[in-house]
Amino acid sequence: MNGFKILTIAAMVAAGFAAQGAKAQSIVKIDGSSTVFPVTEAVAEEFQKAKKGAVRVTVGVSGTGGGFKKFCRGEIDISGASRPILAKEMEECKAAGIKYIELPVAFDALTVVANPKNAFLKQITVEELKKIWEPAAQGKITKWNQVNPAWPDAPIKLFGPGADSGTFDYFTEAINGKSKASRGDFTASEDDNVLVQGVSRDVNAIGYFGYAYYAENQDKLKAVPVVEKAGKPAVLPSQDTVMKGTYQPLSRPIFIYVAVKSADRPEVKEFIEFYMKEGGALAKEVKYVPLNAADYKHSLEIFTKRRTGTAFGGVPEVGVEVAELLKREPKE
């Protein structure tokens, strides 16, 4: 039984070495939102190529909340977030002595989609979206003509992300006025591809998810132009409308949070500089909407000057302009 003996010895030696603990390595550790992941991944990939492997970057996907938990424990250098840091998370970070810099990196446009065979849905107002999705609609609004008399007497099939998703939080906040306030009787999935399949197979379906999932499936889906208020034009989500700020209220900035202590390390500093310079083009490549060039410049300045804290003060907002955000005096 030599095999067993060797394995036993190996296990014992391993346990002995375990006590040494991990060595300090020059790794840029990033975690957080799955929405920010594609952008950060692209930046990390290019950054490592540019550095010829001298700097190492890891990117995890723990979700915005999970990312902040690790961030405020000091386990990671950068946390990706699809919503601004909340008051509770600010306190956690403060208690641990973690200071951070908040940097917007791109836009995600929540896209309202319908089946391409749907002929009557030319546009939809925020008011109508609210009628469909508000908690009071549960079990009551089941036909299209209940929302708008001009629409047919056909059942309405709803598809949306699950309640753990940041997309769900933002949509409910923007449309229903309160985060997480939504009807519950819709087909929910954490996997947006399931929602894509669902809407593409049902003529009477309507759903919402991140722009990238629409952009990759334009042959199977139709985006519905959204009217923010009466009197305003119906706007389709696109690079252009999101950057100009006319696609409202469903476009949102996504962020990274950098720990100040980590920012002093040269590899983290270089990574952020790279992110602010190349992030826009890479965001576009992975089907996100980049910020305006001036905003990236402004963000880099905020980083260089180490202006710590959040521009939101722990309360998420809907429809803020990035340029305006960056002008605010951040709070900790």
Next chain:
Amino acid sequence: MNTVVASNKDRDLAAIRSLIQKHKRWDAMFGILGIVCLMVGVLTLIALFADMISTGGQRLSWEFFTNFPSRRAGQAGILAAWVGSTLVMVVTAATAIPLGVAAGVYLEEYAPKNWVTDLIEINVTNLAGVPSIVYGLLGLGIFVYTFGLGHSILTAGLTLALLILPVVIVATREAIRAIPQMVREGAYACGATTWQTVRDHIVPYSSAGILTGVIIGLARAIGETAPLIVVGAVTFIAFLPPASGTGEPAAGVFDWLFADFTVLPIQMFNWTSRPDANFHANAAAAGLVLVLMTLAMNGLAIWLRYRMRKNIKW
């Protein structure tokens, strides 16, 4: 049957024949039912496998195994993932096999039969049914925070070792129980101690059964995602754990244990959740690799079992 026939002379041969016929029909029907049940499982597996080959087959290339993940589906590979999976499995096997076998041997050969042993037995059996995410939380609390092992390969391997430990223990015990009592009696009669009996007879004779249990356990562990995400496996990683003696300054023999990592199921999960359909093909290809790795482990087990059986001379 004979007595029935003898005592009941009124019954003619035809009736008996029809009875036998009826029983044979039932027998055949049960056989068919069994085949149908078997086919449900086998055909599902074949369909799944065929689907993975048709979606991901053309992605399998040398580059797929030697490339790191990328935002471009065509260039993305599973190098970090398969190396991570393999190393985590090495740690898991190196921990779970000695611990599990020792625990199983103790429970069968040494433990006194009392209520404490019963309690332990019940707990071990129950542990096999605990959801894997619970082991993830346990690993996070013990290995990451209490022992300070970090979000490393070592933590992941130890966590999965805990996960499969009940499987290994139960399999070990089953295998030991299958050894005839006379083997032990013979050994003891010659004056062997319990340890000598265990070392020279019990463990070698039961090793084939133990191996089966270990492989079942490892096959479960290699497909786990949730506990590894909890203990901090990353999704994007474009470097390998340091091989000993390489790099500047040269890495130690055990440095790889503390490296960041990802595993195949996590890479697959990330790819399936992407909007770009090309990544779904990558996920299918990674799934194929995972299935093949499991098959390879099974193959190795069968081969080892065959060799071990040859060496046993009762």
